[in-house]
Amino acid sequence: MPTAFGIRPATAADGAFLGDMVVEAANWSPGRSRPRYEVLTAPEHGRYVSGWMRPGDAGFVASDPQGEPIGAAWYRMFPRSDPGFGYIGTGVPELIIGVRPIWRAHGVGRALLRALSDNARTEGFARLSLSVERGNFAAVFYRTEGFAVVQSGFGRDTMVKRLR
Template identity: 40%
Template sequence: MVELTPPPRQVAEEVWPRIPNVYGVDLRAALPDDAEFLSDMLVEAINWPPDRAWSKRQILDDARNAHYVGGWKRTTDFGVVAIGGPAPGWPAACGEPGSPIGAAWLRYLPADDPGYGFVDADTPELTMALYQPWRGQGIGRAVLRRLLGDAAERGISRISLSVEPGNRAQQLYESEGFVVVGTDVGGSFTMLREGA
């Protein structure tokens, strides 16, 4: 398991410690300029099953999805972006070496425009994705742990999310302290993590 110590807080553009894996992945804070990439990650998150291939337009034209990234970066938005280093067999679908390969971010949504994992307006909702070739290598866990650490530093004690049955990410979330607190009409689980 990847264990990272919290970085000293200096500037948002700071690159945090390198994740020890064969790909040389770095983590950094999500920036206002990451809006388009976060939209791409939202598409990855929604299209997680191999038989689903909704277009970016289909996903972002649906207000139930668009509010996860629309107007990024609000003052209460924050996240973590994973940057992939050069690697043998770098997947062309993931851009050039040194490009973003995954992200996790938190956004507060209001009761009159709730997200799929909405618990209450005081609990931010987690969205997270990696490009498929980078999954299953501990990168997602490192990104999530960095985000959870940042949330704790900001005094955020509750985080929610939504995950569909069968998504392997549910195991990651459970191992990081999220528990199922409900099921929506479509069968997705609402999960909540309380405490630091």
């Protein structure tokens, strides 16, 4: 059973791993398994990693004791003209998080989300947003970390956390 992990800031070299975590996030439901190429070539998912690390991007990567990446949380800014799933307005970064299945429910996601929230607060952001599909067990986790639903869409909710 996994127990120990470390957290470090994401770098430009982490782009491929972040892509893996987009795939994990998109395939959250048991029995759902869209191939990596299908997820990442779809504009609605690829936007979260395309061109990583651009100005305004920030994130954290969790690694196991051997240094292998096991999860990541990061945020990006999107323009009103090309919003992400969880877009709520200009100047509010949208986050995405993914954790390898064997490491879920071991505190990895919580540690990543807290590190990312602290970073956003330090950078002067007042809020973070995200989008979660209805039925995703992560919605309860997000609520325990201070996120609240601010907008309901077709099959998904947009949640926001106030940082100050």
